Structures are given as C-alpha cells and as structure tokens.
Amino acid sequence: MAASARLSWAAGVVAPRPGERVLEVGCGHGVLVALLAERAAEVVGVDRSPTMVTAAGRRNHAAVEAGRVRLQAAALHEADLGPHPFDVVVSFNVRALSDPAQAVTWDVVSRVLAPAGRVVVAFSVMAPGVEDDVVAAVARLAGDRGLVVAAVHRGETAPFASAAVELHHPADADRG
Numbered sequence: 001m002a003a004s005a006r007l008s009w010a011a012g013v014v015a016p017r018p019g020e021r022v023l024e025v026g027c028g029h030g031v032l033v034a035l036l037a038e039r040a041a042e043v044v045g046v047d048r049s050p051t052m053v054t055a056a057g058r059r060n061h062a063a064v065e066a067g068r069v070r071l072q073a074a075a076l077h078e079a080d081l082g083p084h085p086f087d088v089v090v091s092f093n094v095r096a097l098s099d100p101a102q103a104v105t106w107d108v109v110s111r112v113l114a115p116a117g118r119v120v121v122a123f124s125v126m127a128p129g130v131e132d133d134v135v136a137a138v139a140r141l142a143g144d145r146g147l148v149v150a151a152v153h154r155g156e157t158a159p160f161a162s163a164a165v166e167l168h169h170p171a172d173a174d175r176g
Contacts, residue, residue, distance in 0.1 A: 011035035020087035026094035030056025085114035110145035122164035
C-alpha cells in the first residue's frame, strides 16, 4: 500500500535528519514510521492497538529486523521508551495531544524530548475552525510544559487539508 498524501506531507514536515531518533505517537499501520525510517537513525512507534502495531510490524519488517524501527502496543504513558531522548516526537490525528483530559500524554512528550528537540502535531482539517481550535489546544497543553509554537504548517492533502503545529523549547524556537 502506498503512503497517503497526508502522511507523505507529514513526513516532509518532520524531515528527520540522519542520526535523529523519532517517536511516533499513535503509529497505526506504520505508514509514517516507514517514511520516517527512510531518513532517521531510529524510529519508535507506539499505538494503543495491538492490531495496528502488528500491521506496522509487517509493513516495517526489514527496518525492525535491522534495529532501525521499534514498535510497541501500549498507551504512551505506559510505553517503555528507553533512557535516550528523542529528537522529534510526531503524531498524526492523535486526539490525546489536543485533549486537556489526556494531559498525561504531554507529560511523557516533555519527559522524552531532547533539549533541542521538536514536536510535530499533525492533523486533518475536516471542518472550518478545526485548525484554529487544535492549534490553540496544542499550544496551551505544550506551553504548560515549556514548549512554544515555532510554526504552523499547512498542506493541501486529500481527502482533507492537513495542518501541523511544530513546537520547540523557547531557546530553540527560532531555529525552525
């Protein structure tokens, strides 16, 4: 199965550099994991659904075998993410990152993000006003953990437009 326009777009926004460690929250079938693993040193994908993680494992079998991709079926706050920080944390259409009731997700993101790391929260813009609401919620939740919005990326992807909020620690926000 080919990558969707929206996930290809998101991979371009993330644009991992060689040597970077990337965490995808809500990895689903592993399509974005595969795209990110083409450039990153290591990609860890976490999803609550064992069925999705199994599918992601099939899609990324060679990268898993090579040690470049690691997958876990767990809620993010229960996942074993190891001792090393991530250069990039990314998600696509993961409601927990814009839902104040799921603030524990941001606690984990804040804990595992490298000091000069970045977070990319991407989502489909399915209705008028959605983009502004999600950007505001993400900025508020991330801001409570010392992160600031560095950029909001927009893509004309099918079947819906996409947007991504990119966040950094304040000292790194102007590097974007």
